[in-house]
Structures are given as structure tokens and as C-alpha cells.
Amino acid sequence: MKKLLPIVAVTLLSATAACSGQSTPATVKPGTYRAVLKTKGGDLPFGLSIQPTAGDPKTYTVFALNGSERLPMDPAIVQGDSIRIPMALFESELVAKITDNTLRGVWRRRRxxxxxxxxxxxxxxxxxxRFTADTKPASANLTGKWAADFGSKSGKVDTVNAVGVFExxxxxxxxxxxxxxxxxxxxDGNVVGDSLFLSCFDGSHLFLFKAKHNAATKxxxxxFWAGVSGYESWVARFDPKAELPDPTKxxxxxxxxxxxxxxxxxxxxxxxxxxxxxFKNKVTxxxxxxxxxxxxxxxxNFLSPWYKRNKQRGVEILGLAFERSPEMAESGPKIERMKQRFNIDYPIVLAGTNDKAKASKALPDLNAVVAFPTTIFIDxxxxxxxxHTxxxxxxxxxxxxxxxxxxNQLIEKMLAES
Structure with missing residues (x-):
């Protein structure tokens, strides 16, 4: 069961800034940071790029770094001896005290x-x-496709419910x-000896993977640790032909x-x-x-700019948002923040809650809502x-x-129809 803390307990750190008595805010050293979250599975590392915002000495531009991704956080604010790095879309933030070239504090997410x-x-x-500063060659090369079974009871790949693709x-x-x-x-991660380590932090999801490689059995x-308390065992076998079920069925x-x-x-x-x-006579x-x-x-992030380029051709998009709360007072601002962040021109409505059973009842024409997202093409x-699930x-x-x-091929085909 996830450990939930009252808001009073987690706002103490940011309160230190207001009570620190400092006449001027601390200064964050710009550059790349190796960040770590302390999880039940051990250290979950990720990168942070922090740079001062031009013309505003109290704010900073921050990106979370995972592999080739530079994920923009919301503008960070320095108050007293602390920095607050928000991700309002996911109702989460990093709050830390600044000491020389080190930040120490907490990540927190509103539930x-x-x-x-x-x-x-x-x-x-x-x-x-990421995980190790040692650059010596690993004893294994894991490049390729891996048929994976998360939650395996036997320690073998009995069911392929995921496919790992690594370089x-x-x-x-x-x-x-x-x-x-x-x-x-x-x-993003490392192979250290015969062990694989991977991680990701995007403001909402916290993923940490660890595994031992058996060269004899490939x-x-x-x-696999997720969030604050989630855990699953997993096993994978090297399989260049590994595939998942058809997402269109x-x-x-x-x-x-x-x-x-x-x-x-x-x-x-x-x-x-x-x-x-x-939506009349439009491909939707x-x-x-x-x-x-x-x-x-x-x-x-794909659909919003695509729509701007193509909306004059007779296409429309409608977003059906399934949020944690069915109340518009709670979920409406979240939808608006999402629209602002991605500069969305098409309508997004509150369709219900993100419980899949309840979402399925809200869309009775479908067999079920299997996944978020799911994309439906209407002629x-x-x-x-x-x-497409x-x-x-x-x-x-x-x-x-x-x-x-x-x-794009499917849209072109549907647009060409009379």
C-alpha cells in the first residue's frame, strides 16, 4: 500500500525558505546535475539541466534528462535557500535546499x-x-529485442507481455x-559486469529496472520498481522476433x-x-x-502540431479526458493546463474517471477501454x-x-474517400 503523507508534513521544506532569514535568494550553479531519488529499489538516477532564465535572476529553466529526451519542467523558482522545480501538469515537484553545487530535498506528488x-x-x-562513472567495457552486450514477462511466477518467460528494445x-x-x-x-542506464540498470523520471513516472544477465541462457x-512502492519481478529472453499482440484488435x-x-x-x-x-463530413x-x-x-505532443498543419484539410480531433476526479472543479484546471502546455487547438472534454471499468461504461459502444491512450479513427x-490501443x-x-x-497513410486514405 502506498504511503501517503499529509500536506503539512511535506511543506516544511519549502517553508524553510520563507523562514530562513536570508535577505537575498541563494544561487543555483548552472549546468548538468546527476539527480537521484531514494526509492525502495535503491537509487533511481536521472539528469537535470538547470540554467538561469534570461532577465529573471530568481527563476531557472529546467529539463529532466533521460536518454535523448530533454523533458521541460515548469520554470523553477528560488526562494531563500531553496529551489522549487514544479511539474504542474502531473501535480508534482522537486523541492530542495541549495548548498554549493548540491541540491537536497524531496520529490513529491499530489494524490x-x-x-x-x-x-x-x-x-x-x-x-x-547514470548509474556508474566507470567507463570500462561491460561483459555483456544487450542490444536487440527481448521477450519479457513482467510478474512472472515461474521465473521463465511464460507470457510475453512486454518487449524490451535496447541499444x-x-x-x-x-x-x-x-x-x-x-x-x-x-x-537510460548502464551494464555493469553482468547486470543491467535502467531508470526514467518524467515528473510523474519513476521507473527503476535491475536485472542479471545469464549468457548461457540469454x-x-x-x-522493476515504480513510483513510491510499486514492485514487480520480471524475466526476459533474447528474441529478435519478439512481438506484441496487434494493437488494432x-x-x-x-x-x-x-x-x-x-x-x-x-x-x-x-x-x-x-x-x-x-465534425460533420470530417475525418475525426x-x-x-x-x-x-x-x-x-x-x-x-504528436497530435497537437499535426492538427495545426492539417485542420484545413477536413480533419478534426476530439479529446476524451478520463481524470482521477469526476468533478469539473478538480479536473477542469488540469485539462486546461494540458491544453496550454501542448498548445492544443481541438476540444478536450471531461469524460469520466481513469478507472478502466468506469471509463468503459462511459463509452458503451466499445468492448472496453483497455489503455490510455486509445485512438479512434472515424470517417x-x-x-x-x-x-489503435x-x-x-x-x-x-x-x-x-x-x-x-x-x-498518416490511414488519414490520407480516409480523406480521399467521397
Whole structure:
């Protein structure tokens, strides 16, 4: 069970800034930091790039670094002897005391109105390695595809519920795990001897993977820690032909249904329906998402600029947001923050909560809501033509490129229809 702390307990650190008595704020040394979260699985490392904001000595521009990803955090603020690095979209933040080239404090994420999850956090400027500063060659090269079984009871790959895709250079490894509901985003790490270490921090998700490599059996056996208290064992075998179930066959219309019958409110209270004139005779993409979901954000980061380039061609997008709270007063501002962050022009409505069973009831034309995100393609006649469960984000490399190509081909085909 996740340990939840009252808001009073986790605001003490930021309060030290106000009570520190310092007449001028501390200064954060700019550059790259090696950051670490103290989790039950051990240190979870990630990178931070911190630079002063031009013209404002109290704020800093911060990026979380995972592999090739530079994920922008919200503007960081220095108050007294502390820095606060927020990620408002995910209702999380890093708060730390500044001491020379070191930051020490906590990461915290809001779960309910009065409760937060927290983990100790520290970062040191000038360090850029992930798990080890040792650059000597590893004893194993894990480049390639791995058929993985998370939660394996036998210690063997009985069910392929994920596919690991890794690229190793020296002892440095990047890659991700593909699953039927999405991917684990940008993973970054090292191979140390016969052991694999991978991690990711994106403001919401905290992933730590550890595994031992058996050269004789070409297998990896280890553990996966997520968030504050999540844990699963996992095992994987090297398999260049490893594949997941077809993502276009997991979610489908129930017999007798031809389209989605939906009517939900935007944050301003306006009801939006696919029967509205805006969508008539248009190729329409329905995006099932949540502001709390990093995979959904990856998809939104693709769809928002795509829509700007193509909306004059007779296409529309409607976002169905399933949030942690069904109350508009709670979830409406989160939807608006998401729209602002990704500069979204298309409507996003509050469709319900992110419980998959409840989300499925909100969309009775579907067999089930299997994953966030799920993307539904509707033709000019208003009929559902294609449903894609999950999303392979840019951290998956060629799988993302393949999705984008297939997405554009399908849209072109539907636009060409009379």
C-alpha cells in the first residue's frame, strides 16, 4: 500500500525558505546535475539541466534528462535557500535546499486534496553519468529485442507481455519496454559486469529496472520498481522476433455499433458531441487520454502540431479526458493546463474517471477501454474505421516512426474517400 503523507508534513521544506532569514535568494550553479531519488529499489538516477532564465535572476529553466529526451519542467523558482522545480501538469515537484553545487530535498506528488507521496531527492552539479562513472567495457552486450514477462511466477518467460528494445554502446544502454498499452518511455542506464540498470523520471513516472544477465541462457532476471512502492519481478529472453499482440484488435466496437455516441462537457461547461456541426463530413480522431498519463502526453505532443498543419484539410480531433476526479472543479484546471502546455487547438472534454471499468461504461459502444491512450479513427460518414490501443512514443525509435507513417497513410486514405 502506498504511503501517503499529509500536506503539512511535506511543506516544511519549502517553508524553510520563507523562514530562513536570508535577505537575498541563494544561487543555483548552472549546468548538468546527476539527480537521484531514494526509492525502495535503491537509487533511481536521472539528469537535470538547470540554467538561469534570461532577465529573471530568481527563476531557472529546467529539463529532466533521460536518454535523448530533454523533458521541460515548469520554470523553477528560488526562494531563500531553496529551489522549487514544479511539474504542474502531473501535480508534482522537486523541492530542495541549495548548498554549493548540491541540491537536497524531496520529490513529491499530489494524490488527493490533502495527501502527497514523497521520496528523498538529491542532485550534484557537474556529474553526467547514470548509474556508474566507470567507463570500462561491460561483459555483456544487450542490444536487440527481448521477450519479457513482467510478474512472472515461474521465473521463465511464460507470457510475453512486454518487449524490451535496447541499444548499447560501451556500457551505456538506452531503450524502452513496449507493452500492449504503451511504452515505458525513455529508459537510460548502464551494464555493469553482468547486470543491467535502467531508470526514467518524467515528473510523474519513476521507473527503476535491475536485472542479471545469464549468457548461457540469454536471459535477464530482475526487478522493476515504480513510483513510491510499486514492485514487480520480471524475466526476459533474447528474441529478435519478439512481438506484441496487434494493437488494432484489442479495442473494438460492440456488435451493432457503428460509431461513438458521446456528449461530454469542456472545462467551460460547453457540451461537445460527435453529432455537432464541427465534425460533420470530417475525418475525426477521438483521443482517449488523461492529463496524468505521460504516454498520452507523448501522443498529444504528436497530435497537437499535426492538427495545426492539417485542420484545413477536413480533419478534426476530439479529446476524451478520463481524470482521477469526476468533478469539473478538480479536473477542469488540469485539462486546461494540458491544453496550454501542448498548445492544443481541438476540444478536450471531461469524460469520466481513469478507472478502466468506469471509463468503459462511459463509452458503451466499445468492448472496453483497455489503455490510455486509445485512438479512434472515424470517417466522413461518422463510422468508426480503426481503433489503435496504446501509443508507441518517440522513446521507442523505429516503432514510433512506423506508427506515424501508418497514421498518416490511414488519414490520407480516409480523406480521399467521397
Amino acid at each position: 488527493t486534496a490533502q495527501q502527497y507521496q514523497t521520496l528523498p531527492f538529491e542532485a550534484q552539479q557537474g556529474l553526467s553519468y 548499447q554502446k560501451g556500457n551505456q544502454v538506452t531503450g524502452t519496454f513496449l507493452t500492449p498499452t504503451g511504452d515505458y518511455r525513455y529508459l 536471459t535477464l532476471t530482475g526487478g 484489442l479495442t473494438f466496437l460492440k456488435p451493432g455499433s457503428k460509431t461513438l455516441n458521446v456528449s461530454f462537457p469542456e472545462p467551460n461547461g460547453k457540451l461537445v458531441s460527435l453529432a455537432d456541426p464541427r 480522431i477521438v483521443q482517449i487520454l488523461g492529463s496524468w498519463c505521460p504516454n498520452c502526453m507523448d501522443e498529444t 466522413k460518414k461518422g463510422q468508426v474505421r480503426h481503433i 496504446g501509443f508507441s512514443g518517440p522513446g521507442t525509435g523505429k516503432y514510433y516512426d512506423q506508427y506515424v507513417e501508418e497514421f
